[in-house]
Amino acid sequence: MTDGKKKLRSQDWFGGRDKMGFVHRAWLRNQGYPNDYFGGRPVIGICNTWSELTPCNGHLRDLAENVKRGILEAGGVPMEFPVMSLGETIMKPTTMLFRNLASMDVEESLRANPLDAVVLMAGCDKTTPSLLMGACSVGLPALVVSGGPMLNGKFRGGEIGSGTFNWQVKAKIDSGEFTADDLTEAEVCGARSAGHCNTMGTASTMAVMSEALGMTLPGMASIPAADSRKKLMAQLSGRRIVEMVHEGLTPAKVMTRQAFENAIVVNAAVGGSTNFILHLLAIAGRIGVPLALEDFDRHGSQVPLLVNLKPSGQRLMEDFFYAGGLAVVMKELGGLLHRDVLTINGKTLDDNYRAATCYDTTVIRPLDQPLQPAAGIAVLHGNLCEQGAVIKPSAATPALLKHRGPAVVFSSMEDYHARIDDPDLPITADSVIVLQGVGPRGYPGMPEVGNVDLPRKLVEQGVQDMVRISDGRMSGTAYGTVVLHVAPESAAGGALALVQDGDLIELDVPARRLQLLVDDAELSRRRAAWAPPAPRASRGYVKLYVDHVQQAHLGADLDLLVGSSGSIVERDSH
Structure with missing residues (x-):
């Protein structure tokens, strides 16, 4: 280049007056590009x-x-x-x-x-x-x-948010608040x-x-x-x-x-x-x-x-x-x-x-008048999540942020769907729903299922929230007292895989603790008897993912992608 600027990367393709410069320019000419598109x-x-x-x-x-x-x-x-x-x-x-x-x-x-x-x-x-x-x-x-x-979604004189409203649908059906016709109308109003x-x-x-x-x-x-x-x-x-x-x-x-x-x-x-x-x-x-x-x-x-x-x-x-x-x-x-x-x-x-102006303090509050004084995501540790777990206190029920209750365990999403609405399921509002097998490797892919719907029989009793724990994720539009991203995940042999029905679990968000109240000897016995689940993939990208995905506390990237490759391509096949 003649103006003193650094050579552009694209000129490695387009700048040559040789065979390869001709090749790279020539095929793009079928788009009708003029000469100056290739001139620096x-x-x-x-x-x-x-x-x-x-x-x-x-x-x-x-x-x-x-x-x-x-x-x-x-x-x-x-x-x-x-x-x-x-x-x-x-x-x-x-x-x-x-x-x-x-x-x-x-x-x-x-x-x-x-x-x-x-x-x-x-x-x-x-x-x-x-x-x-x-x-x-x-x-x-x-x-x-x-x-x-x-x-904003507009529905019957009010507003509904695409996403958050979706997580209310099952409860509205179970409680009898919404009919099928109501849902059809809401469908077309929510995403307008x-x-x-x-x-x-x-x-x-x-x-x-x-x-x-x-x-x-x-x-x-x-x-x-x-x-x-x-x-x-x-x-x-x-x-x-x-x-x-x-x-x-x-x-x-x-x-x-x-x-x-x-x-x-x-x-x-x-x-x-x-x-x-x-x-x-x-x-x-x-x-x-x-x-x-x-x-x-x-x-x-x-x-x-x-x-x-x-x-x-x-x-x-x-x-x-x-x-x-x-x-x-x-x-x-x-x-x-x-x-x-x-x-x-x-x-x-x-x-x-620095010159920004607020036009509605009911939507954006001043720093000294917040909606909540400390609402950021909390990171939990304990024997149930040795490498960490997370909870979003601002979307949780305050009374449940310190809670002790018996576990009701579901080994997979299929198990959950098969039993959650069984009227004979031994579950109360004080129970802790534990969902296994939905982590990065176990599902595979770590789906947004951590905020599982509550049992129909409890919804009918007016229960609106329960403590739920999983190695999966939840939608950012969702809410509830939901512990997520438990690591190591159950499919990797984390303690979540060892939880059994009736085990007491203690959640203490202020203390940043998530503890399975089972003694170490019993956990050791259970671990010795545990076997990893069968692989969920045998070919293609999904197998690559399962073999190389990192745990949630590392971001669930593939280990072979961490770091950079850079922009230099060293070989030219032509």
């Missing part, structure tokens, strides 16, 4: 998780056009490409099984193609972390364009626009996480999908990514240890999903930032809850945006955040958010 302009990948099978991302194909416009305006060359899309509401057995596969798709697509930077088009739960994991592994300049939440879940579920949490990490333009996370300002931000993101190429601004310069600590604090303040833990740990593992499960308790558990959104509060994401959005939270948190960290717009966090 930054080539920007638009990594799109659009799919008609991913309802939350169904509008990303259109949103990508706004990104392209911005890239062209800034002098770049946009190249959109698809990667595996993960539709949380559709895919079986669970999208978590495929998060790591999607990240591999992203990583290898970036490495293999003539790209100088990438815009990550994300929306539904796992699409955001999988894109970030893959991009971090390569290290090209990158930013996230989040698709945005749906508009493009976008992802409009509660502070995992999708919204991931958008917030991206912005808190500094990986989106300020203000993007809160904008509803249907709002024209989302298109504006997408266009500005296209402009900005071209500038980032010239500045050499890569994810490693933005996603520092301090940025990860900021994300933990922000997640607590907004009442974000427990799934955030798994995804942030996995992203940190890819980019090389040391992060441990205990950091989420250390930096987040005492942070006040400021945002009044379901499932921890009453409102929805559209209300959050109108109240001032994430910018207000970032300003309100003040010295709880590292305010001098760099973000992808080239400015510090403090530069971006």
Whole structure:
């Protein structure tokens, strides 16, 4: 290049006046590209998780056009490409099984193609972390364009949130509150626009996480999908990514240890999903930032809850945006955040958010008047979870945060479904529901089943919550006194596999303790008699996953993906 700038990576493909330069340019000519597309302009990948099978991302194909416009305006060359899309509401057995596969798709697509930077088009739960994991592994300049939440659901004069309402459906049917016709009407009212879940579920949490990490333009996370300002931000993101190429601004310069600590604090303040833990740990593992499960308790558990959104509060994401959005939270948190960290717009966090204004304090509370004084995710330890477990106190029943009760054990989801509504099941409101076999390896894939529905006979008696413990996950839209991510999982021989009906279990969230009240000698006897379950997969990616997946306290990434591959491809087959 003649202007003194560093040579672009894409010029390794397009810059040569030899055979290979001819080959790489020639086939792309069938798209009608002019000469200057190959003459040293930054080539920007638009990594799109659009799919008609991913309802939350169904509008990303259109949103990508706004990104392209911005890239062209800034002098770049946009190249959109698809990667595996993960539709949380559709895919079986669970999208978590495929998060790591999607990240591999992203990583290898970036490495293999003539790209100088990438815009990550994300929306539904796992699409955001999988894109970030893959991009971090390569290290090209990158930013996230989040698709945005749906508009508030409107139903019979009130509002319903897509996601949180779903977890109430069985109880409403069992109690006789809802008929089949009622549900049909609610179905079409709850998801009335493009976008992802409009509660502070995992999708919204991931958008917030991206912005808190500094990986989106300020203000993007809160904008509803249907709002024209989302298109504006997408266009500005296209402009900005071209500038980032010239500045050499890569994810490693933005996603520092301090940025990860900021994300933990922000997640607590907004009442974000427990799934955030798994995804942030996995992203940190890819980019090389040391992060441990205990950091989420250390930096987040005492942070006040400021945002009044379901499932921890009453409102929805559209209300959050109108109240001032994430910018207000970032300003309100003040010295709880590292305010001098760099973000992808080239400015510090403090530069971006110091002028934010709150327009509705019933939605976003001041720091000195929070909804809850200490509502971040709590990390538990004890003989039932030697490598940790988590609980979201802001979504739990306060009276159950210290509880002792007898276990009612289900060995699998199939066992649970077969027996939970049996009127003869020996279970009371004081019982502790224990679900085994739903961890990363055991299911496989660690599904969102930890917040299992309560027995019909107890719902009919008016019981609304019980302590539930599993090695699985729960949706970020869900609620209840639910202990999750127990590690080691039961399929790996963790103590959860040894629990039997009637065993007393003590949960003490203030003391951060989860204890199986069975003496060590008896547990040793049970362990000697325990045999690992038969493998759930014999071929393909699922076998690769089962053989290599790490436990929940490490983020459930594949051990062979931790760290980075870099952007250099050393061999050329032509």
